[in-house]
Amino acid sequence: MLDLAILGLLAEHDLHGYELRKRLGDLLGPRSAISFGSLYPALNRLEKAGLVKAVTSLPASRRPAAPMSGSLVGELAAFRADRARRQPATGGGRGSRGKKVYGITDAGRQRLVQMLSDPDVSDDRDFPVRVAFCHNLSPAERLDLFRGRRDELVRRAEQHRASPPSEDPVNTYLRSLLERDTAAIEADLAWLDGLISAESAASGRQNISTTSSTPVDTRTPDPSGRTDPEDPA
Numbered sequence: 001m002l003d004l005a006i007l008g009l010l011a012e013h014d015l016h017g018y019e020l021r022k023r024l025g026d027l028l029g030p031r032s033a034i035s036f037g038s039l040y041p042a043l044n045r046l047e048k049a050g051l052v053k054a055v056t057s058l059p060a061s062r063r064p065a066a067p068m069s070g071s072l073v074g075e076l077a078a079f080r081a082d083r084a085r086r087q088p089a090t091g092g093g094r095g096s097r098g099k100k101v102y103g104i105t106d107a108g109r110q111r112l113v114q115m116l117s118d119p120d121v122s123d124d125r126d127f128p129v130r131v132a133f134c135h136n137l138s139p140a141e142r143l144d145l146f147r148g149r150r151d152e153l154v155r156r157a158e159q160h161r162a163s164p165p166s167e168d169p170v171n172t173y174l175r176s177l178l179e180r181d182t183a184a185i186e187a188d189l190a191w192l193d194g195l196i197s198a199e200s201a202a203s204g205r206q207n208i209s210t211t212s213s214t215p216v217d218t219r220t221p222d223p224s225g226r227t228d229p230e231d232p233a
Helices: 002-010 017-028 036-048 072-085 106-116 127-132 139-162 169-212
Strands: 052-054 101-104
Touching: 002 017, 002 036, 002 052, 002 101, 002 106, 002 127, 017 036, 017 127, 036 052, 101 106, 106 139, 127 139, 139 169
Parallel strands: none
Antiparallel strands: 052 101
16 A cells, blocks of 8 residues: 555655655545655665656755654654765755655556556555546546446445344444444445446546547538539549
């Protein structure tokens, strides 16, 4: 999920570590807070794999002051990572303060599309991230993604109906959790139906536009071979 989120964000903008961490927090929510201690190893791994690269540094006006992570361990990890990456004034990829700016490579874009179009849609944590960046897919691939997830949720709903919760009073709270899960599946199915309907309608409009843009010759052919009998040519 972290690799997918990093590649998706870098496909939209080149970012340095601090801004990337902030956007990851906005994307994944407070329950999936990303520390510098996990972000920089992931970036280094993606860079070694040729999926991200160092790019030209951001303008000074866009370099925010280093935010506090709220964790001493996280701040120490960020400090060590910055110090390890610092080099004497060399080429691109670092600002005047030694901050590395990351961008996505062509191989990274290809890997992003592969991850987004993976037919396995059972992971509840990474599917919202895939939806956030599914504009990188074709309309047909987006429909496959939405329909695949819908089929997955329909299977889960059928499993819930086939295994009703126990009536044992001791399991009152367990039953309440199962009821919550069922309600969440129903809500997600309605949401996916809306996405599928909107995507199908957009694809239909695009197909109609493509068809109508092709000129059609409605003139009656002449036995002599001329398209228009009144054309002297």
